Amino acid sequence: MEINNVYDESQIQVLEGLEAVRKRPGMYIGSTSIRGLHHLVYEIVDNSIDEALAGFCKNINVIIHQDNSITVIDDGRGMPVGIHHKMKIPTVEVIMTVLHAGGKFGGGAYKVSGGLHGVGSSVVNALSVVCEVEVKKEGHIWKQTFAKGKTTSTLVDIGTTSEHGTKVFFTPDPEIFEEIDFDFETLSQRLRELAFLNKGLRITLTDERDGKNHEFLYEGGIKSFVDYLNRNKGTIHETIYMEGSKDDYVVEIALQYNDTYTENIFSFANNIDTVEGGTHLVGFKTALTRVVNDYAKKFGFLKDNDKNLSGEDVREGLTAVISIKLTDPQFEGQTKTKLGNSEVRGIVDGIVGEAISNVLEEDPQLGKSIIDKGLNAARAREAAKKAREFTRRKSILESTTLPGKLSDCASKDPMECEIYLVEGDSAGGSAKQGRDRKFQAILPLKGKIMNVEKQRIDKMLASLEIRAMITAFGAGIGKDFDVTKIRYDRIIIMTDADVDGAHIRTLLLTFFYRYMKELVEGGHVYVAQPPLFKVAKGKKEHYVYTEKELEETLVEFGGKDSNTDIQRYKGLGEMNPEQLWDTTMNPEERTLLQVHVEDAMAADEIFTILMGDKVEPRREFIQENAKGVLNLDI
Structure with missing residues (x-):
């Protein structure tokens, strides 16, 4: 035109x-x-x-x-x-x-x-x-x-x-x-x-x-985009860039594999972030899976009677950006961010199929790296499938041999139910005694859970604490996760207000974001805010949640003197059940922070920095964000 x-x-x-x-x-x-x-x-x-x-x-x-x-x-x-x-x-x-x-x-x-x-x-x-x-x-x-x-x-x-x-x-x-x-x-x-x-x-x-x-200003366009997205990750090869056009459609794709176990594919149509995907994404995935399997069979990585690698296997550790420009985009889906033009699927499939085939033919070492990663992913997927089946069969809700025994609530209506993930047995004991049994469930977690950023799903499912959470939530995991089956509308992380507590929160949030993303996106995850201090003077008693609030409370109490008792809570275990209910669990009084994810790219980057292998980006992140820390106890 x-x-x-x-x-x-x-x-x-x-x-x-x-x-x-x-x-x-x-x-x-x-x-x-x-x-x-x-x-x-x-x-x-x-x-x-x-x-x-x-x-x-x-x-x-x-x-x-x-x-x-x-x-x-x-x-x-x-x-x-x-x-x-x-x-x-x-x-x-x-x-x-x-x-x-x-x-x-x-x-x-x-x-x-x-x-x-x-x-x-x-x-x-x-x-x-x-x-x-x-x-x-x-x-x-x-x-x-x-x-x-x-x-x-x-x-x-x-x-x-x-x-x-x-x-x-x-x-x-x-x-x-x-x-x-x-x-x-x-x-x-x-x-x-x-x-x-x-x-x-x-x-x-x-x-x-x-x-x-x-x-x-990026002369490299989306190739620079993929380099940027992977900058804190260990990459396996140089970023591959491909482009092609047909009629009034212009397709650009850049991709690069890294040594993580999660895929990150971002698709755009006329610069609009199509967060729900669409026909351009389907065309890309179809072509990539087909070409990699054809290559694996052609060069003997897969034998004739071997199962094909699944799309999920082929995309493990893949970062890709798909950008299509077209004259008349048709958007659909809940938020009008899903591309619906049916002809786009075939156009993208054709361009990607040809380009990836050429790249693999020209670089056998790259082909071997991608197939090896896919084969390892396939083995892990099979192991994970068995572990999932084991998790379903051996319900932790009835098990007496596993740690972190769940104390469930009486109500069976998910909309009114909430579960507290509590750090440590002593705090777990107080929470069980202090809770409202009708709608509050308690699952104590022993120690720090596994850092899932560094593990494939099969290794992760060997963790008793992680299996306990999966079974308690009742909605599956990873690709099988179905948020509509969740047994609790609110999942509340309750840890001590110290460095270890912050680490446990980050480990849990990493697990939720990587394997139960809809929990976070749907606003089901909360962080409890236990008090830092109890201030008492005469008959007056006040729980305080920040250092600033402590200063204000002392002024309100007429200043600090020998009659003022300030109790510093080092951990949840120091509170008796009644105090824990009054300050942290009573819906009328408590403060909960809802966890939001505004931007998938930013979230991916933060979890990679905080929980990945590279030390330097983590140091830089901590230095840049140290001033914004509200509660830190060392």
């Missing part, structure tokens, strides 16, 4: 008005939480990215100002400023004030688009107390202002220029959003991702609140 080099008023089609956005903002940006707030920036940046995809933009600058207002500047063609043929007002005003007005419907202005079909700019305007647009185009600088979706000035020619592009400034409306405080790292993560997906595009992020600045 020919792309029209002209981007003007004739290409902007109007579909409907803007009234509903302020009434129901969640329909347009997902939520009015911090996530929705950041979505405003992405909407404006996506319009600049569309200019880059069309070949007209090389630089995008994002600035967070002191008051949490935002400026996004690009050097694309500049929004059209001529009078719109149907609306009879400047086209830039149509784009900013009318929902579904954009150059993404007719196919003339944009062959490929990642924005939400012209929704972006008008929605950001509707949800901002002030919004200003400056357009540099055809020798002029044009400016127009808006507020809460309405126009507040006419389009004015304010000067001359030889440059071109669009600058959008906006201040989010505090009446709409729960909080107006942009997170530099959240924005940085997404902008870095966009720079990887659009090689040669320079994106800068500047934070005027503290002077932070990040610049992203």
Whole structure:
């Protein structure tokens, strides 16, 4: 399809008005939480990215100002400023004030688009107390202002220029959003991702609140992306990059195996993160499994009567990025992040199949490494299958020989049930006595559980503590995990507030994230917050959870003197059942931290750093994050 080099008023089609956005903002940006707030920036940046995809933009600058207002500047063609043929007002005003007005419907202005079909700019305007647009185009600088979706000035020619592009400034409306405080790292993560997906595009992020600045420019594109994702892992070979096109479809794939046991495949369609996968991901997986098995048979790694390697075996330790650009993407799934175009599967399969075959033929050593890893994975999978069957047969709920005996709750309704994973037998004993037996189950864990980051699933399933958790939860593990069968709606980690307790929490979270990811993603995992101190003076008694709270409590008690008794809790075992209930287990009084995973890439990176083999990234992570530690006891 020919792309029209002209981007003007004739290409902007109007579909409907803007009234509903302020009434129901969640329909347009997902939520009015911090996530929705950041979505405003992405909407404006996506319009600049569309200019880059069309070949007209090389630089995008994002600035967070002191008051949490935002400026996004690009050097694309500049929004059209001529009078719109149907609306009879400047086209830039149509784009900013009318929902579904954009150059993404007719196919003339944009062959490929990642924005939400012209929704972006008008929605950001509707949800901002002030919004200003400056357009540099055809020798002029044009400016127009808006507020809460309405126009507040006419389009004015304010000067001359030889440059071109669009600058959008906006201040989010505090009446709409729960909080107006942009997170530099959240924005940085997404902008870095966009720079990887659009090689040669320079994106800068500047934070005027503290002077932070990040610049992203990757000439290697998604090949650099895979290098970045694997930078803290031991890799087996150089990153393989392949690209191909058919009709109006452009496919890019980069992949590299590492020495871990988990796969990380990230797929994108027109820069949109297709977290639920889709036809491009299916095409990639099908081709990779087929080609590796064909190669294994051809060169005798697999005998004629041997079973084929499964897709799971072939992908063990694989990091890959799949990026497809297409004219008319069809998204489906719960969150509209699953690519549905049926023809894409065959296109990706064909491109990947041919490219991987060539790579393996040219590099027999690489072929052997991949097949060896797959064969080891297959052996581990068989062993794990037997271990799973053993776990199902030998129910820990009825076993007297295994440690960490579960004290179950009376209720059988998962929605009202919760299970405490408690560090140590003494704390477990107190928790069992102090709990509400109707809905609270207790599973004491002996010592530190296995670091699953460094083990295959078969070795992991040999651990009694891990088997105890799997059986108690009742929802399986790994690929078999089914969150709908979970026996407890809330899984609560309760450890001491010291270094060992923090380590146990991290080990448990690593296990959940790697093998029961839906538990974390569904918000079922919590961390209990036991008190650090008990302050008593006369008849007054107060439990305190932080050092800061201790200072405030002492002021409240009239200062520290000889009559003030401060008890420092070194561990949960020091509390009697009644105290444990009052402070940490009573739903009316307790504080629970819900564990969230906002970004799969960031989570993968953190678990790799904290629990993987490389020491240097872990040291750097601890040094960078030490200042943010709230409770540390050494």
